[in-house]
Amino acid sequence: MSENQNPTHSIELTREATNRYVARNAAGVEVTFGRGEDLMSPVELLLAAIAGCSSIDVDTVTSRSSEPTEFRVEASGSKVAEENGGSRLEDLNLSFNLSFPDDDGGRKAAGLVDRLVKLSHDKYCAVSRTVEHGTPVEFDTEVTTGGETTTTDQ
Template sequence: MSEKVESAQRSVELTRTSTAVYTVRNATGAEMQFGHGDGLFSPVELLLAAIAGCSSIDVDTVTARSAEPTSYTVTATGDKLSEDGATRVDNLNIAFNIEFPDTEGGQKAAGMVERLAKLSHDKYCTVSRTVERGTPVSHTLNVTVGDSTD
């Protein structure tokens, strides 16, 4: 007996704004610029941000019900490697640095972080679970050359 797989497609649209600079927009209209250059996130940094953000939401949503953190920083790191001319990121790590107030709620929230981070990793964080699984990426190409019938 296999588990039921639920599917809900997600998408973003990327538009080139200049050489190696892009704007990405989601279905709700949120957008950000990234690419290669000063003041821009690189695609690898966006991957790290997605991993850190996904697990942060899982942990923060639950702990904030007990206490608001006084400090909440998550650092995602990875080593960009080149093997036989192909690049990838290895040794991914997420480091949670969270401080809660010294109250009953703060102690309760602090006591949940380890379990919530593990649940995020094992079950809830779509981004890190996708990376760990090694989901294939396909390409669809639609390339044209301008109309030359002038």
């Protein structure tokens, strides 16, 4: 499925304008996002990452038997305010809507979907598993003003 090795993943984010950013991976692939009518928000990107990770797991296996005639996944979550003034998502949900041809390959692929979704959730999708396990996020900063640099770890 999608995560078979222990590679280090990273992206570089750069600012294009106020509330507009580009994330770029080592291969040079870019995603523009931020806050604005023409942009996907960071929260929407998180939902897309969860849906995409599980979709890859399901699609990789089912498409060996049959090409889907429809492959649509809706990812949703509710943003909640916390007592400390912060916010987070809860009630995360993926809804898979798949269709396959009415032939032997299509029926075989359709018969695999529930098991593959469960395997993705329980074992293979590093994105949803990271969210569910609550992996800590560390921060460090380096800020330069007038040639003087300040570095901190948080």
